[in-house]
Amino acid sequence: MTMQRRYRRGDTGPAVAEIRSKLVLLGLLPAGAHAVVGSGDASGQGGYADAVFDDSVDLAVRHFQQQRAMTVDGIVGPETYRHLDEARWRLGDRMLSYSIGHPTVGDDVATLQQRLLDMGFDCGRVDGILGQATERALREFQRNYGLGADGTCGPATFRALDRLARTVVGGQPHAMRESELLHRSGPSLAGKTVVIDPGHGGADQGVVAHGLSEAEVVWDLARRLEGRLSALGVQAYLTRGLDSDGVGEEDRAAFANATDADLVISLHADRNASPRASGVSSYYYGSGSDRYGRRSPTGEHFASLVQRELVARTGLVDGRTHGKAWTLLRRTRMPAVRIELGYLTNTDDAARLADSEFRDHAAESIVVALQRLYLPPDEDVPTGMLRLPVFT
């Protein structure tokens, strides 16, 4: 049913009965209310045709409009009716799938989006519209949980979502806020704020091997990154100076929070007892033990972009991305990623890290990943392909 005209206090008829029943369904109007014209038998079929848009309906409509951030006028026109219609859908009421040109809209779609975000599948913002990003996230969810990745939300997917929803605790507001912030801030890097955290420093030199010190290597890398970001209009802050002593992870996180940065990039190099261990790994906030635990979906996404670009552009071995509850990752309010760029205890990695051209490529990779993070999904480019302004 589409509503052409506008209904208000005093109106009667079948359309008003329809409006009343929707409001009852949403719990905004008591179910038992008769409110029919005249004193006739309210239980009779004729009662519906005589439904009245009375004061209680007016109040319920205003309440509903306020809830949905619409103009509050107590009048049910096409827009309010559409919202009433969307609001009645509960996840599981109907099959959901992406349809080009006629996206499915409703509160069940919003619930689906929230659940996907809860679990770290980035479907963009929660808007109740089943668009491309939601479909992509749905397919990814299905793939991850061994369901047919058909992008259609049917009984098997509803069951999986229902089962998993109970295991996801507390992640939702965080996930939603992060995703909202990411998309609200737009694709341009100019005007963004990034905290660059060169690990260690001062008396703490981190890994020292093959004539290199981790603190110095990551300091130099941080400066190269800072230069590139500044040239793109990004406000970049470093968590320490060249020689600052004893800056703990807590302090670094507090510093990042104080700057209200969009993102934190922490730079380290790794060590291992085995000289054969080599490669780059990226870490984001995620509770390692519980697959459905809290996590930073944007942090995870950025980590995967950084990791892919670094591997493609530097040739380092792919040590993959990992969720960790490390202090800096956990205590920062914004998404944070820690990069362990090669093993100083490995001869090949150390030789690379000593090379200034390699450091330029590494800095470039991180900037490219940052740019990709803010591009709308349909404008993203394959790994290794994005070209930024040249800095020489």
Ligand SMILES: [Zn+2]
């Ligand atoms: Zn380190």
